[in-house]
Amino acid sequence: MEITNRLDLVVDGMDCVDCAHVLQKTLQRLDGVEYCSVNFASGRMQVMGTMSFKDVSRCVSGIGYSVTDNILLESINSYSLFAKIFSNPRNIATIVGITFIILAFLSKFVVPKITIVLFSLGFLAGLYFPVRAGWAALLSGSGLDMNILMTLAAAGAYFTGQYAEASTVIVLFSLGESLEGFVLERSRESIRALMELSPLRAKLLRSCCDCKTHVGMLLPDGLSYYEHGPCPWCDADIRIVNVDSLVIGDVIVVSEGERIPMDGVVQSGESTVDQAPITGESKLVTKCEGDHVYAGTVNGAGVIEVLVTSLAQDNTLSRMIHLVEEAKDQKPPIQRFLDKFATIYTPTVVGVALMIAVVPPLVFGEPFLNNSEGHGWLYRSLTMLVIACPCALLISTPVTIISAITSAAKQGVLIKGGAFLEILGQIRVLAFDKTGTLTHGKPALIYVHCVRSDCSSSTTQDVAFSCPDCKEMVSMAAAVEKSSNHPLAHAIVQYAIDNGLNDKLAREVKIRTGQGMEGLVNGRQIIVGSHNYFDSEVQHDIAFCQQVTVSEQSGYSVILVGENGHTMGYMAFTDPLRIEVPEALNSLDDSILTVMLTGDNLSTANAIAESASVSVVHANMLPEDKLSVVKDLGRKYGVVAMVGDGVNDAPALAIADVGIAMGGIGTAQALETADVALMRDQISMIPAIMRHSQLALRTIRFNVGVSLVLKAAFMATAIFGGATLWMAVVADMGSTLFVTLNGMRLLNRKIS
Known part of the structure; x- marks a missing residue:
């Protein structure tokens, strides 16, 4: 049985979208290849099958590129600019051709007899790689690509005696390709910069274990002898190891000014940590024992000593890089449209070029070749072939998308593909979950009212309140809520633990989704739930109901507690609004339109919405209710974005046109479930990323417009004999470089 290999490779010299298509189709025809994906954006490819690295390398070299299996590019990145230029055979051929x-x-002016020979040598030097790439495109079934068109145009000029122009055209084309490759490499280096944030090595703290030197010695307690385990006499030592060798539970030491190599929890020590590489947050964050730290910060x-909590390939930074790499393969609708347009545009222009070469000479007796009066119709058709290259059109979108997504990732916003970047610029409705999104998501119990003794206790003034009935109610509620993941349940249980009220156990616990919970505590049926739930399930008088309503109208979340069908009392919680939300x-x-979806009662929801400047409120929402509301909003208004924490509201995030999860740095699920993940809990990033998306869309439209206008202008000029081949090449390569550089402006744009 043959073993399936997976090769993650870096491709050198791939500087256009056509190149990636040809390379992928060629490799798919290679014996033993089961799967191949070429990522033009990052200059990488993944190949799976029974083939070897040598097989793949040989195949890629035949098209004119080279590959390396060193994805970290540690050695390549250390090369000088001179070495990088001369490591690419195409660059060498271009330099030779120019010479x-x-x-x-x-x-x-010196030896005129050898002029044609020198032009011919320049022509051949510039022609070699376009011919090889064009031939590979034909063999792979990719059709007419730019290499074929340029080869035909230059060869046509050469064989009609235009030696200087033929050699100049093909060498200018190769020069343009090389320049385009240098420009794109800068974009690719932005992603590599993310990879280089995480150190390759770490300082592993190792204590002496199963020490052979001290085995059998009397332990310090004087009662037993040392046999195995950590040695009490040997000091711990520090070893430099590769991060890939670290496992969960290892302890690493991070010294002053060093990058943290792994995700983990601070085990000892205290420091401030710059989390900007992951979250984009410029301020330092204090970290002490028990706090989480992240690779790359x-x-x-x-x-500090850090207890490793995830493997190298699973840490936050690795997940970010993986998601950004995947995002670059996701084409937005506008790019798919341009790809289809190019498949029609190029054959159409080539057909027009053939008609220009044939119809005027045959039908109207116009000159086929150049003469003293001007360019012949063959020459004009060759110029049209150059204009038929769709490079600028095809590259205008992916470069802009790559730059926008990479820039956002460096500032703590993960966008999972060009399609979602495009949607972000078209949002008509922003729907927010309340808890943990508009609020901090850490509610605190601040007020308790007990019916039996008609006692009200403020937990902020009297932490361990004296009323026995209030204590009993909190203790009963905590017993039932222990198995719940709801933030309010956590608040009840934590208060009970902090104040010694966590001494009861509930049995036969039942969850009423979106309503509350019930269970048996010391033989008594205890119900903990919302005001609405009690209205239908538990008897309570009007005066009590009014008290609860007043607390709700003040913006508090209220939980009611019942015993054996009667009301015990209620607890009020506060979950402060995030300070930046209104602005x-x-x-x-x-x-x-801004909309808030919450399971809270309408009074509490309205109070929060007013403070947050939210336009529309949907309260008393069950998870399935949120789904139907999001669907209705989409039908009524258009594109809907749902903003949540990516955990409790995953279904609503999934059904929205774009799901935005906050707090991705601490939640793996947020990174996986959402279409856009904010690595820090900051609502202000949402309007900023929407503006970032809109700028990207404007840039794409501008780039496409420039490309089409230039091509239309040169088509008209070529038909009337006013354009030369070299002018057409300069215009084509110039427009390609222009749209590339214009799109790359987004790489360094601040989005916050």
């Missing part, structure tokens, strides 16, 4: 052309022009002035929502365009 021959310069010598040819100079020879006209920078330790400050203290030394962030007020900064949105007036055409965008």
Whole structure:
């Protein structure tokens, strides 16, 4: 049985979308290849099958590229600019071609007889790689690509005696390809910069275990002898190890100013950590024992010991890089449209070029070749072939998308593909979950009212309140809520633990989704739930109901407690609104509707919505209710974005046109479930990323417009004989470089 290999490779010299298509189709025809995916954006490819690295390398070399299996590019990145230029055979051929052309022009004044020979040598030097790539495109079934079109145009010029122009055209084309490759490499290095944030090595703290030197010695307690386990006499030592060798439970030491190599929890020490590489947050965050730290962040002035909590390939930074790489393969609708347009555009222009070459000479007796009066119709058709290259159109979108997604990732916003980047710029409705999104998501018990003794206790003034009935109610509620994941349940249980009220156990616990819970505590049926739930299930008088309503109207979340069908009392909780929420929502365009979806009662929801500047409120929502509301909003208004924590509201995030999860740095599920993940809990990033998306869409439209206008202008000029081949090549390569550089402006744009 043959073993299936998986090769993650870096491709050198792949500088256009066509190149990636040809390479992928060629490799798919290679014996033993079961799966192949070429990522033009990152310059990488993944190949799976029974083939070897040598087989793949040989196949890729035949098209004119080279590959390396060193995905970290540690050695390649250390090369000088000179070494990088001369490591690419195409660059060498271009330099040789330019040299021959310069010598040819100079020879006209010195040795005219060798001028044609020098132009021919320059022509051949520039022609080699386009011919090889064009032939590979034909063999792979990719059809007419730019290499074939340029080869035909240059060869046509050469064989009609336009030696200088033929050699200049093909060498200018190769030069443009090389320049485009240099520009794209800068975009690819932005992602590699993310990879380099995480150190390759770590300082592993190892204590002496099963020490052979001290085995059998009397232990310090004087009662027993040392046999195995950590040695009490040997000091721990530090070993430098590769991060890939670390396992969960290892302890690593991070010194002052070093990057943290792994996700983990601080076991000892205290320091400040710069989390900007992951979250984009510029301020330092204090970390002490029990706090989480993340790979790629920078330790400050203290030394900390970190308990490793995930493997190298599973840490937050690795997940971010993986998601960004995947995102670059996801084409937005506008790119898919342009790809289809290019498949029609190129054959159409080639057909027009053939008609230009044939119809005027045959039908109207016009000159086929150049003469003293101007360009012949063959020459004009060759110019049209150059204009038929769709490079600028095809590259205008992916480069802009790559730059926008990479820039966002470096600032703590993960966008999982160009399709979602496009949708972010078209949002008409922003729907928010309340708890943990508009609020901090850490409610605190602040008030308790007990019916039996008609006692009210403020937990902020009297932490361990004296009323026995109030204590009994909190203790009963905590027993039932222990098995719940709801934030309010956590608040009840934590208060009970902190105040010694966590001494009861509930049995036969039942969850009433979106309503509450019930269970048996010391033989008594205890119900803990919402006001609505009690209205239908538990008897309570009007005065009590009014008290609860007043607390709800004040913005508190209220939980009621019942015993054996009667009301015991209620507990009020506060979950403060995030301070930046009103300003962030007020900064949105007036055409965008803001909606809050919450399981809270309407009074509490309205109070929060008023403070947050939310337009529409949907309260008393069960999870399935949120799904139907999101669908209705989409039908009524258009594109809907759902914002939540990515955990409790995953179904609503999934059904929305774009799901935005907050707090991705601490939640793996948020990174997986959402279409956009904010690595820090900051609502203000949402309007900022929407503006970032809109700028990306404007840039794409501008790039496409420039490309089409230039091509239309040169088509008209070529037909009327006013354009030369070299002018067409300069215009084509110039427009390609222009849209590439214009799209790459987004790489360094601040989105916050």
